[in-house]
Amino acid sequence: MLLEVDGLVKRYRTKDRQVVEAVKGIRFSLAAGTILAFLGPNGAGKTTTIKMIAGLVRPDDGDVAVEGHSLSAASGQALRRLGAVLEGSRNLYWRLTPLENFEYWGGIRGLSRKMARERGRELMREFGLEDKIGSTVQQLSRGMQQQVAICAALIHSPALLLLDEPTLGLDLDASDRIQEYVQRLAHERGMGILLTTHQMEVAQTLADRISIIQSGVLTLEGLKEDVLARFTGSSYVFELAEAPSAGARQLADQLGAAWTGEQEFRVVLDRPTDVYDIMRALEPCPVVRVMRETADLATVFRAHTRQSVPVQSGREAMA
Amino acid sequence: MLHALRAEWRREWVQLRRYPTELLSELAVIVLVFYGLFLGGSYMAGGSILGGRLSDIIVGYTLWTLSMMSVGTMGWTISNEAQNGTLEQVFLSPYGATFILLLRNVAGVVIGLLFTILTLFSVMAITGHYLFVSLWDIIPGLLMIASATGLGYLVASVTILMKRSQQLLNLLQFILLFLIMLPTASLGGPWRWLAIVAPFSPVVALLRSMMTHGAALFGTGNWLLWSVVNAVLWLLIGLLVFGLAQKKARRRGNLSHY
Numbered sequence: 001m002l003l004e005v006d007g008l009v010k011r012y013r014t015k016d017r018q019v020v021e022a023v024k025g026i027r028f029s030l031a032a033g034t035i036l037a038f039l040g041p042n043g044a045g046k047t048t049t050i051k052m053i054a055g056l057v058r059p060d061d062g063d064v065a066v067e068g069h070s071l072s073a074a075s076g077q078a079l080r081r082l083g084a085v086l087e088g089s090r091n092l093y094w095r096l097t098p099l100e101n102f103e104y105w106g107g108i109r110g111l112s113r114k115m116a117r118e119r120g121r122e123l124m125r126e127f128g129l130e131d132k133i134g135s136t137v138q139q140l141s142r143g144m145q146q147q148v149a150i151c152a153a154l155i156h157s158p159a160l161l162l163l164d165e166p167t168l169g170l171d172l173d174a175s176d177r178i179q180e181y182v183q184r185l186a187h188e189r190g191m192g193i194l195l196t197t198h199q200m201e202v203a204q205t206l207a208d209r210i211s212i213i214q215s216g217v218l219t220l221e222g223l224k225e226d227v228l229a230r231f232t233g234s235s236y237v238f239e240l241a242e243a244p245s246a247g248a249r250q251l252a253d254q255l256g257a258a259w260t261g262e263q264e265f266r267v268v269l270d271r272p273t274d275v276y277d278i279m280r281a282l283e284p285c286p287v288v289r290v291m292r293e294t295a296d297l298a299t300v301f302r303a304h305t306r307q308s309v310p311v312q313s314g315r316e317a318m319a
Numbered sequence: 320m321l322h323a324l325r326a327e328w329r330r331e332w333v334q335l336r337r338y339p340t341e342l343l344s345e346l347a348v349i350v351l352v353f354y355g356l357f358l359g360g361s362y363m364a365g366g367s368i369l370g371g372r373l374s375d376i377i378v379g380y381t382l383w384t385l386s387m388m389s390v391g392t393m394g395w396t397i398s399n400e401a402q403n404g405t406l407e408q409v410f411l412s413p414y415g416a417t418f419i420l421l422l423r424n425v426a427g428v429v430i431g432l433l434f435t436i437l438t439l440f441s442v443m444a445i446t447g448h449y450l451f452v453s454l455w456d457i458i459p460g461l462l463m464i465a466s467a468t469g470l471g472y473l474v475a476s477v478t479i480l481m482k483r484s485q486q487l488l489n490l491l492q493f494i495l496l497f498l499i500m501l502p503t504a505s506l507g508g509p510w511r512w513l514a515i516v517a518p519f520s521p522v523v524a525l526l527r528s529m530m531t532h533g534a535a536l537f538g539t540g541n542w543l544l545w546s547v548v549n550a551v552l553w554l555l556i557g558l559l560v561f562g563l564a565q566k567k568a569r570r571r572g573n574l575s576h577y
């Protein structure tokens with residue numbers, strides 16, 4: 001297995017001496033040739049997970065192995081096999097040109113100048129940026145800078161690429177190019193790619209597998225098609241005119257209701273006729289509307305993340 | 320590893336070339352200082368150059384600037400790269416940040432030394448006064464820079480945890496200057512231990528006896544030995560503390576600016 005993440009736990013101590021449990025025992029693996037998207041609201045622990053995999057944050061428990069090399073026991077071997085583009089960082093020397101950046105970042109990863117230059121040229125050509133290789137990075141557009149940062153992370157031909165919010169704040173054109181390129185990396189070259197995003201469209205077009213992370217826990221994990229198929233056409237919104245009785249609420253809960261307010265809930269149904277079971281359960285509470293939601297990933301994600309309690313474990317979701 | 324050293328070296332060089340005003344202002348300072356020393360030296364000697372004395376001053380000045388550079392470079396690198404959003408990428412190097420910072424320090428010292436030598440030769444050519452600088456001075460010079468690098472790791476440790484180090488650097492310069500002024504060789508009793516353990520002290524005593532008393536490198540009593548011990552000691556302390564500080568920063572999750 002290319003990447004194995006085994007029970008990572010991270011507790012931060014904040015300045016006012018409180019403990020934030022950012023990641024609570026995350027476990028998953030990533031095969032070569034696969035794009036895995038981590039979806040989750042802000043503060044869910046996506047960046048912390050990525051940084052623990054890159055060895056930049058030290059976990060309180062658990063370990064990471066890249067192609068069998070443990071990050072805690074053989075960090076050098078693990079780091080040789082991964083590249084990362086981090087969020088909120090420049091990742092590049094702005095005063096240098098892309099080519100000079102490649103020479104530097106390649107050099108401190110053990111590449112000769114010649115190899116770093118050749119590889120850098122090739123990567124820039126693949127992005128169609130070969131004419132920018134000699135301008136300083138600060139002169140490039142935001143989108144180009146991000147593409148160059150991806151090239152720099154790939155300079156030593158790693159097997160695993162970590163991308164934290166790779167298309168955040170980029171124009172459509174750059175975002176499309178990056179998405180296209182990332183797919184080629186995985187599907188033509190067999191790289192493993194772990195990316196985080198809260199842009200559903202990105203995950204929907206890019207991912208092979210999807211993990212939803214909430215408050216430091218993976219609450220849903222599976223093939224994108226399975227995740228989508230599971231929800232397509234079967235996610236319903238119920239809006240009630242008043243709060244139902246405790247008994248009615250309990251009955252609805254048993255059928256899988258996820259309350260998004262006192263008088264509103266979402267539910268994922270196996271069969272369309274199950275709607276009537278719910279209606280019977282709610283009787284005699286007046287209903288304002290019942291609506292079937294079109295399930296794209298955004299709906300799945302929204303419906304899923306609004307539930308306060310994780311409804312299914314990763315294993316079930318994959319079935 | 321050689322590729323990494325070359326990469327550091329090239330990066331420094333490219334930046335110097337791209338921003339020549341910074342390069343020129345640095346050069347201007349060295350030229351002015353050396354020119355002043357030469358003029359002052361020949362004036363004091365009544366037209367004839369003061370020979371040995373002047374070369375001692377120049378060696379001393381050069382060692383002091385290179386050492387202060389080694390004390391400050393790594394800390395400065397950390398805060399600068401944290402601000403520019405490149406620090407985490409440096410920490411992704413399989414060689415480890417400790418080693419990359421060391422390489423950067425070496426690259427800086429070598430470039431600084433090149434400048435000094437270049438300037439020295441041009442000033443000598445302009446004034447027509449030639450100095451003799453003993454090649455043996457290189458050994459105490461290296462020992463001094465090794466101690467300075469150990470202190471540099473200490474400054475880097477503070478920087479990586481606090482994200483700034485300017486006050487510490489100012490204080491440290493003051494203390495080091497004081498230690499250099501101290502007449503270490505003539506101290507007795509428990510003070511003698513201070514002269515051996517305090518950073519720079521034994522190597523300054525070594526240089527002093529080489530310069531003012533014209534002693535040969537290996538004829539300076541135990542000062543050479545103590546200088547080696549001192550350099551190794553401070554380098555080890557620096558490496559140890561930086562290793563711990565790095566671990567702590569990773570545990571806090573604030574390698575970059577959080």
Ligand SMILES: Nc1ncnc2c1ncn2[C@@H]1O[C@H](COP(=O)(O)OP(=O)(O)O)[C@@H](O)[C@H]1O
Pocket residue numbers: 012013014020021022040041042043044045046047048049571572573577
């Ligand atoms: N260095 C840190 N120190 C203290 N708390 C942190 C630190 N980094 C992240 N956190 C907290 O941990 C939680 C998860 O953050 P993060 O991993 O950045 O989430 P995401 O990337 O999904 O938005 C948040 O509550 C955040 O405030």
Ligand SMILES: [Mg+2]
Pocket residue numbers: 046047048087
């Ligand atoms: Mg994040």
